[in-house]
Amino acid sequence: MAQRYYIVGNWKMNGMRTALPEARAIDRAAQRLPKVEVAVAPPVTLIAAMREAVENIGIGAQTCHSAEKGAHTGDLSAAMLRESGVEFVIVGHSERRADHGETDAMVKARAEAVQAAGMGVIVCVGESEAQRDAGEAEQVVARQLAASLPGSADRLSVAYEPVWAIGTGRVPSIEDIAAMHKRLRSALAQAYGEAGAAVRILYGGSVNGNNAADLLSVAEVGGALVGGASLTADAFVPILAAAAELA
Ligand SMILES: O=C[C@H](O)COP(=O)(O)O
Secondary structure, three states, X not given: OOOOEEEEEEOOOOOOHHHHHHHHHHHHHHXXXXXXXXXXXXXXXXXXXXXXXXXXXXXXXXXXXXXXXXXXXXXXXXXXXXHHOOOEEEEOOHHHHHHHOOOHHHHHHHHHHHHHOOOEEEEEEOOOHHHHHOOOHHHHHHHXXXXXOOOOOOOEEEEXXXXXXXXXXXXXXXXXXXXXXXXXXXXXXXXXXXXXHHOEEEEEOOOOOOOHHHHHXXXXXXXXXXXXXXXXXXHHHHHHHHHHHHO
């Protein structure tokens, strides 16, 4: 494949300072596996310490506000996150959409704010189990993507995460992942023309060391967004190794 696999660990609301040795071990593995682009999005409270602790992995944030500043108690702007040491921000994760009512329009605005601050952005989309069962997964996700995408493909990645596969140990069939990623690729071409081809499409949802090779082998899967299995080096490094093996 032309681009390096992009393997991103999303620590969600996990990790105190006692987790920093895990980040250091992931960092050492990433140094040994230069064919893979590795990143971790820790909770905001760990960003500064992780910045000090690692050299070979990217560091990201898990969400941000779309405004530059103002009366938004508890929120952080893209520029603040950049100053704190991150290079990318995940936006539109299904947990943000469900827990905080983030709409497609909000996701789009956040993605544009992240780009305006000069960082990479990962826009997440995915169907519910009911939508998958109703045979509507592709249409729903394509619609969600079209409404969530920023105006530019600059430093953009997309993560396809079926909601029902997150943290459940269940993954879609290889055929279903292939069909969805193909659909997303054509949606990106429609949105951005030629520039859409450079956008990496990650798969997320119960990725682990045992299934990573199969999932990353699917056409148009350019990496993975990993939750639970990114919290320890023991679980995460086998995923990085699988990507390196395929690179
Ligand atoms: O952002 C990561 C995803 O929500 C996947 O989480 P998971 O690997 O624990 O299923």
